[in-house]
Amino acid sequence: MSASTVGDPLVQVAAPARRSATRARWGAVLRTPVGAGAGLLLAAVLLLAVFAPILWSDEANAIDTDSALQGASAQHWAGTDALGRDIFYRVLVATRLSVELALAATLITVVIGLVLGTAPLLLGRRAGRLVTAGVNIAVAFPGLLLALFFAVIFGVGMTGAMLAIGFAGAPVFARLTQTLTAGVAQRDYVAAARIAGLGRFRILLRHVLPNVAEPLVVNATIGAGGALLAFAGLSFLGLGVQSPDYDWGRLLMEGLSGIYLHPEAALAPGVAIVVAGLAFNLFGEAVAKGIGLTTTLGRLPLGRRGHGAADDELPATDPSPEAGSDDAVLDVQDLTVTFPGADGPVRPVRGVTFTIRRGEAVGVVGESGSGKSLTALAVGRLIEEPGRVSAARLEFLGADLLTGSERAHRRLLGTSFAMVFQDPMTSFNPTRRIGRQLAEVAEEHQGMSRSEALARAVDRLRAVRVPAAERRARQYPHEFSGGMRQRAMIGMGLMGSPALIVADEPTTALDVTVQRQVLDLLEAIRREDDVALLLISHDVAVVREVCDRVLVMYAGRIVEDLPTSELGNARHPYTRALLATVPDMSVDLSRPLPVIPGRPVDPAAQPVGCAYAPRCPLASARCIEEDPELATDPTGRRVACWHAGEIAADEPGRAPVTAGEPA
Amino acid sequence: MSELRFEQVSVRYGTARTGLTAVDRVDLTVPDGAVVGLVGESGSGKSTLAKAAVGLAPVSGGRILLDGRPLPTSGPRPVQMVFQDPYSSLDPRMTIGDSIAEAVPRGTRRAERRAEVARLLELVELDPGRAGAYPAQLSGGQRQRVAVARALAARPQVVIADEITSALDVSIQGTVLNLVRRLQRELGTSMLFISHNLAVVRYVASEIAVMYLGRIVEHGPADRVLGDPQHPYTRDLLPALPDTPRPAADDPALAAVAAADPPDPHHPPAGCRYHPRCPIGPLVHSDRDVCLTTEPTTEHRHAAACHFAPPAPEPLPAPVRAPQEVS
Numbered sequence: 001m002s003a004s005t006v007g008d009p010l011v012q013v014a015a016p017a018r019r020s021a022t023r024a025r026w027g028a029v030l031r032t033p034v035g036a037g038a039g040l041l042l043a044a045v046l047l048l049a050v051f052a053p054i055l056w057s058d059e060a061n062a063i064d065t066d067s068a069l070q071g072a073s074a075q076h077w078a079g080t081d082a083l084g085r086d087i088f089y090r091v092l093v094a095t096r097l098s099v100e101l102a103l104a105a106t107l108i109t110v111v112i113g114l115v116l117g118t119a120p121l122l123l124g125r126r127a128g129r130l131v132t133a134g135v136n137i138a139v140a141f142p143g144l145l146l147a148l149f150f151a152v153i154f155g156v157g158m159t160g161a162m163l164a165i166g167f168a169g170a171p172v173f174a175r176l177t178q179t180l181t182a183g184v185a186q187r188d189y190v191a192a193a194r195i196a197g198l199g200r201f202r203i204l205l206r207h208v209l210p211n212v213a214e215p216l217v218v219n220a221t222i223g224a225g226g227a228l229l230a231f232a233g234l235s236f237l238g239l240g241v242q243s244p245d246y247d248w249g250r251l252l253m254e255g256l257s258g259i260y261l262h263p264e265a266a267l268a269p270g271v272a273i274v275v276a277g278l279a280f281n282l283f284g285e286a287v288a289k290g291i292g293l294t295t296t297l298g299r300l301p302l303g304r305r306g307h308g309a310a311d312d313e314l315p316a317t318d319p320s321p322e323a324g325s326d327d328a329v330l331d332v333q334d335l336t337v338t339f340p341g342a343d344g345p346v347r348p349v350r351g352v353t354f355t356i357r358r359g360e361a362v363g364v365v366g367e368s369g370s371g372k373s374l375t376a377l378a379v380g381r382l383i384e385e386p387g388r389v390s391a392a393r394l395e396f397l398g399a400d401l402l403t404g405s406e407r408a409h410r411r412l413l414g415t416s417f418a419m420v421f422q423d424p425m426t427s428f429n430p431t432r433r434i435g436r437q438l439a440e441v442a443e444e445h446q447g448m449s450r451s452e453a454l455a456r457a458v459d460r461l462r463a464v465r466v467p468a469a470e471r472r473a474r475q476y477p478h479e480f481s482g483g484m485r486q487r488a489m490i491g492m493g494l495m496g497s498p499a500l501i502v503a504d505e506p507t508t509a510l511d512v513t514v515q516r517q518v519l520d521l522l523e524a525i526r527r528e529d530d531v532a533l534l535l536i537s538h539d540v541a542v543v544r545e546v547c548d549r550v551l552v553m554y555a556g557r558i559v560e561d562l563p564t565s566e567l568g569n570a571r572h573p574y575t576r577a578l579l580a581t582v583p584d585m586s587v588d589l590s591r592p593l594p595v596i597p598g599r600p601v602d603p604a605a606q607p608v609g610c611a612y613a614p615r616c617p618l619a620s621a622r623c624i625e626e627d628p629e630l631a632t633d634p635t636g637r638r639v640a641c642w643h644a645g646e647i648a649a650d651e652p653g654r655a656p657v658t659a660g661e662p663a
Numbered sequence: 664m665s666e667l668r669f670e671q672v673s674v675r676y677g678t679a680r681t682g683l684t685a686v687d688r689v690d691l692t693v694p695d696g697a698v699v700g701l702v703g704e705s706g707s708g709k710s711t712l713a714k715a716a717v718g719l720a721p722v723s724g725g726r727i728l729l730d731g732r733p734l735p736t737s738g739p740r741p742v743q744m745v746f747q748d749p750y751s752s753l754d755p756r757m758t759i760g761d762s763i764a765e766a767v768p769r770g771t772r773r774a775e776r777r778a779e780v781a782r783l784l785e786l787v788e789l790d791p792g793r794a795g796a797y798p799a800q801l802s803g804g805q806r807q808r809v810a811v812a813r814a815l816a817a818r819p820q821v822v823i824a825d826e827i828t829s830a831l832d833v834s835i836q837g838t839v840l841n842l843v844r845r846l847q848r849e850l851g852t853s854m855l856f857i858s859h860n861l862a863v864v865r866y867v868a869s870e871i872a873v874m875y876l877g878r879i880v881e882h883g884p885a886d887r888v889l890g891d892p893q894h895p896y897t898r899d900l901l902p903a904l905p906d907t908p909r910p911a912a913d914d915p916a917l918a919a920v921a922a923a924d925p926p927d928p929h930h931p932p933a934g935c936r937y938h939p940r941c942p943i944g945p946l947v948h949s950d951r952d953v954c955l956t957t958e959p960t961t962e963h964r965h966a967a968a969c970h971f972a973p974p975a976p977e978p979l980p981a982p983v984r985a986p987q988e989v990s
Binding site for chain 1: 666704705712717718719737739740742743744746747748751752753754756757762765766768769802804808811813814816817832833834835836837840841844845859860861862865866888899901909920921924965
């Protein structure tokens with residue numbers, strides 16, 4: 001979908017208040033099995049860390065030389081050590097020191113990481129670059145190597161090991177912070193804050209850190225698990241905690257000497273390390289996964305409503321003006337697109353019916369969220385899971401796209417159907433040459449050889465007036481300008497022999513001068529090869545120039561279908577309002593621009609009656625209660641309005657009645 | 664409100680070898696209380712010029728003066744900017760009230776600040792009671808109005824609007840344009856209004872400057888630049904609007920020029936920068952070699968940087984003030 005103009009209907013659905021959304025997401029994390037398990041485990045480990053030393057210190061430190069180095073028994077579940085102390089209790093009590101040290105090391109990592117990671121933002125370009133380079137070098141060293149190195153510097157012992165592990169983790173954390181903050185720092189709101197005169201430090205605290213906090217917290221949690229393991233490792237090597245203090249690593253080392261006689265002494269602290277490490281890591285992972293999920297997709301509406309029940313709510317099928325005519329390239333009847341939403345299925349396209357004849361140019365206009373792009377995607381069978389497409393009829397060149405094999409459809413669409421997207425920047429693979437990307441189509445669908453396909457690609461590039469086509473075919477997408485890339489995209493559509501080109505906002509991302517070139521090209525192709533065109537645009541002026549017929553969409557339905565030449569006499573108030581809002585070179589400068597009051601309908605909350613009623617100057621009680629059908633008049637025009645053809649006295653813009661007024 | 668003047672301003676990115684001069688010795692004045700529209704294609708340097716004025720792009724040559732004095736480099740900026748994309752120009756984790764309050768000059772007491780936020784929200788036709796709302800709860804048009812309120816909160820002397828309607832639906836675009844016109848009329852704000860859409864610029868601006876490849880190629884009162892364009896590039900922009908009729912290009916040379924690609928800003932053409940696309944230039948008229956070698960001066964009507972524009976009849980007339988009021 002679009003980067004700039006067309007709002008994704010799903011995004012609009014998933015736009016509740018920020019704070020409750022955040023809370024809901026963390027709640028959702030805890031509701032997953034892994035999240036719940038990890039959460040419980042982590043809570044248990046933390047509780048043990050707090051209470052075990054208070055409850056069982058005496059048992060853990062009671063020396064009983066008579067029962068030294070014993071195996072497991074009812075009295076000592078994990079046996080005893082060289083001084084006859086109970087290993088089970090020692091493992092429990094050691095939880096506090098182990099966790100404390102891990103958390104302290106993580107804290108050091110986080111603090112140093114944050115300082116280094118945000119330094120480029122605070123210091124300015126030159127000093128920042130130095131810090132970045134330093135961090136990048138440090139990241140290249142393995143963490144454990146760094147830890148050993150620091151352990152030697154800080155000396156053997158608890159503090160040394162803590163500092164060592166803390167410092168060793170810092171570069172990676174700093175790198176992550178740097179990447180995240182750099183991403184946020186490029187946002188316009190940070191630029192706006194800077195223009196508002198906020199200091200760098202305030203910008204960091206108010207705008208940058210809150211927006212990178214979530215991934216950092218997740219990473220720190222996982223990091224704590226890593227620190228715990230690293231600590232156990234250092235203590236085990238004798239570089240960590242020293243006697244008489246003990247943590248799990250130290251217990252493990254002491255237990256290892258007698259592992260063949262009584263393995264419990266080594267196994268008990270080993271198990272503790274594994275459990276605690278898992279608790280931290282799994283919890284971090286669960287949170288990371290949960291945060292990546294969008295709330296909309298979190299709950300599928302399966303079983304909430306039967307499919308039949310959902311379909312009952314659909315408005316009556318729009319009668320098709322020329323159903324099943326032989327001339328039709330595309331025949332769509334009652335097309336509906338459904339997405340699962342937080343509160344049941346959302347239908348951004350509801351019962352759309354239209355046909356396109358051979359060589360006909362049909363425009364689709366409407367505001368963002370009106371369902372025009374989704375209609376195009378549905379026709380091309382490009383709606384991805386979890387979206388669902390249903391229709392009473394969906395025929396392309398006489399072939400039913402609803403039944404039959406996926407393979408056959410792919411082949412048919414691959415050769416006879418072309419799609420041009422809005423953003424020519426993202427519709428090509430940046431790592432492959434343009435010629436090859438075009439040739440691929442012919443190889444795949446027409447079974448051409450490599451060289452044949454490439455020759456055809458060059459020929460097609462020439463057909464879309466790419467100068468020096470042979471040389472250009474060997475270039476990469478980034479070597480093409482926007483307009484040239486859009487032409488190449490159209491050329492890709494022409495690799496087969498298309499009967500229909502669907503162009504979704506093909507000129508929106510282009511400059512006016514280039515826009516004209518692309519429109520001219522589409523026009524020429526249509527004329528030469530009798531190709532039908534479905535042109536989707538929010539710009540009525542573009543549609544008016546290129547198309548024979550216009551479908552006006554509002555809230556997922558076609559509200560008017562009329563010849564382009566009749567746009568001046570539109571019968572639906574929405575069509576008139578849409579036309580009036582486009583400023584052109586003859587707009588009266590002494591008056592305010594006409595606007596459509598209110599905002600488009602949220603696809604998740606479609607009203608019972610006419611969706612346009614809340615914004616319509618003609619709306620009556622009937623409009624609010626009953627959704628008007630798309631009715632066909634004798635001339636073949638279709639309009640869905642209870643007040644079709646009426647014009648309100650205060651209607652904005654230059655509708656026929658108001659046109660006579662003095663300017 | 665005040666006058667913003669760009670004097671021979673250049674903005675260069677990158678190194679000497681691989682660099683790019685996005686803005687090249689631009690002279691432009693935004694007179695006190697006037698709206699200057701800046702139009703041009705993407706890559707023409709219009710947004711870079713705007714960024715230079717608010718300190719987001721490094722000025723590598725020339726000066727930017729506000730009422731004859733250089734712009735302050737720290738503290739509150741007297742030049743504020745409204746960005747193109749209302750979806751990324753507001754912090755998603757901050758209420759709109761906080762976002763606006765943040766721009767209110769430091770040292771304002773809390774209660775005053777709150778009152779100021781309410782006043783500004785009302786000024787941009789939003790319910791002051793929605794100050795606690797998050798950007799995600801607002802539509803694109805409403806967000807853009809919040810962005811306007813934030814820019815005004817800093818009590819700017821000049822406001823720069825960088826493509827503020829191009830990310831919006833046409834149906835909403837009108838509300839933002841009407842707001843800009845109303846505010847400009849009520850507050851007399853000096854404004855640099857950047858857009859690629861001539862129809863939009865025509866509606867709000869009293870003067871229009873046309874930018875091409877880092878240079879201003881034509882500049883004058885809006886009605887004259889649009890009614891009687893002097894530079895061939897301006898003339899090309901006008902009929903390129905989809906709803907204006909244009910002559911058919913029968914001449915193959917003209918057709919080739921019309922299909923020419925915008926040049927690479929890393930390697931601007933020598934001489935007149937527009938010559939590879941110019942319908943009255945050397946590719947169509949073989950005797951016009953001067954375009955290939957010599958950069959045109961602006962001593963022509965509307966300061967048009969074209970060798971073949973008629974000379975300026977007299978010194979440029981004083982700029983007309985904002986569009987006339989409704990009688």
